[in-house]
Amino acid sequence: MDTTRPASRILSLLEILQDRPGISGPELAERLDVSTRTVRRYIVTLQDMGIPVEPNAGRSGGYALRPGFRLPPLMFSADEAIGLAMALLTIPANRHSGLPAPVGQALAKIERVLPNDLRDGVAAIRSQVSLPEYADWDTPGFPQPAVLAALAQARLGRHRVWFRYGRPTGDESAREVDPYGIGNVNGRWYLHGYCHLRQDRRTFRIDRIRRVDVLPQEFEMPEDLNVIKAIQESLAMSWQNWMVEIELDCPIDEAREEIPPTFAILDELPDGRTRMRASTSNLGWFASRALALPWEMTIISPPELRIAARTHAERLLRAAKSR
Secondary structure, eight states: OOTTSHHHHHHHHHHHHHHSTTBOHHHHHHHHTSOHHHHHHHHHHHHHTTOOEEEOSSTTOOEEEOTTOOOOOOOOOHHHHHHHHHHHHTOSSSTTTOOOHHHHHHHHHHHHHSOHHHHHHHHHHHHHEEOOSSOOOOOOOOOOHHHHHHHHHHHHHTEEEEEEEEOTTSOEEEEEEEEEEEEEETTEEEEEEEETTTTEEEEEEGGGEEEEEEEEEEOOOOTTOOHHHHHHHHHHTOOOSEEEEEEESSOHHHHHHHSOTTTOEEEEOTTSOEEEEEEESOHHHHHHHHHTSSSOEEEEEOHHHHHHHHHHHHHHHHHHHOO
16 A cells, blocks of 8 residues: 555554554654644544544543444455455364354455455355365464465366475475365365376475466366365375374274374275274374274284384383382
8 A cells, every 4th residue: 555645644544543542643643654733634534534533532642433333344455355265264163064144244245345356266265175074273374365366266277287385394396286176174275186296196285385377288177086085185194204004993983983084094894894094204103192092903014013012002011010
């Protein structure tokens, strides 16, 4: 916003009054880089527009909006509008609950006043983002709104994307990906698709994507793809150090009640038991988690996990014998 123009300064003044009720005239003058006389003139202008700005008693000459006054529509930048829409879309606890009525109404108001290109971006996010059956939210990094909108629009048009992908080590790689779907799992945003660099399906954290270019190449969507399930399975197998296979003496429905889908992939065995497949970078930690499950089990692989399980069991026995 160009704050050198009177109209822009008046709007800036209104924003300041919303954020700082009771702010003094001299403080307003300093924030707007004008004289206190000009501030008073701007206040009169707002009052003439029907906005109830009231002076506070006292020597400081503070100003505030009348309590209960319904403010006029706010103005958002492109990133702010899309970011707000993203935040509103993540409010439902799962994909069955839907948006609460006030939230849905707020999102509809935002969409109505957006320019066409931004409205299309929000609509793409709304239509393309998947939510799990049940969510367990955490507080991850938030993706760049423009990146999420570009990915959603590419998914909607079935166009390949190019992006730079960063890792926690600071390294970056360039990827070309067919974006099969966007999902929000445990409060974190993921892209699942076919990576042409790895020649296989991959899942990417969207907050690590630095920039996105939508390419002209089109792609075919795989049939019957469950985006959330694909993301969860990808997360369960994302650790490269050790691939784990364990057979559990329980039906698969019981196993699903105890084992999060991001921890392991579960398959039903012909005899009614359950195969658990997972990955880990720490066999000791994984052994402690697996042995906490309430069923008999057989460790199929790797052999090193059996050693870690024995070490953990011996530690538990020593703890049970200690006074």
